[in-house]
Amino acid sequence: MEIPTNSVTETERVGEAIGRAILAWPDAPHRSAQVLCIALRGGLGAGKTQLVRGIARGAATADPSLVSSPTYVLMNEYRAAAHGLTVWHLDAYRVAGPDDFAAIGFEDLLRGDSGPGIVALEWPERIEELLPPDRLDIEIDRGDNENERLIRLSALGKLAPLLQRLQIPPAPTPG
Secondary structure (H helix, E strand, O other): OEEEEOOHHHHHHHHHHHHHHHHHOOOOHHHHOOEEEEEEEOOOOOOHHHHHHHHHHHOOOOOHHHOOOOOOOOEEEEEEOOOOEEEEEEEOOOOOOHHHHHHOOHHHHHHOOOOOEEEEEEOHHHHHHHOOOOEEEEEEEEOOOOOOEEEEEEEEHHHHHHHHHOOOOOOOOOO
16 A cells, blocks of 8 residues: 655654554454554655654554654653553664664563553664564655655555555645
């Protein structure tokens, strides 16, 4: 599935739709006590963090405006009190490799040891071998215009039905 966006607001709106689709899904993490992994690919400044901010909003976290890049801290955590779901936002950009990421408990997180939630991982190509086979892959490419993005979504394994639930609201018309 490919979705073009023309602003940060539109990119966040796509993320919000993803978060809502995850909550509405019959196998949603908060219903199944599992963790859903989202692998976010795209260059520096592509909009990965803006997309995660939207996902956090759609997943009903307490304050999605707090979502920020985890580049220097490796992981940020956002809780949704209403249904016990947590969004973990991780960044593998600065790790030396899979062993470093495994050492901080990434596999424990994916296994659900910290409870149900969504793991949104930036720069997954640096730790590819640690990624679960069932995941949502998202690639964001810049367009010709500074604010243009093309968001490509693919659901792998048991997550394939999730994309069928995705409903992206149309962008508001100027005026």
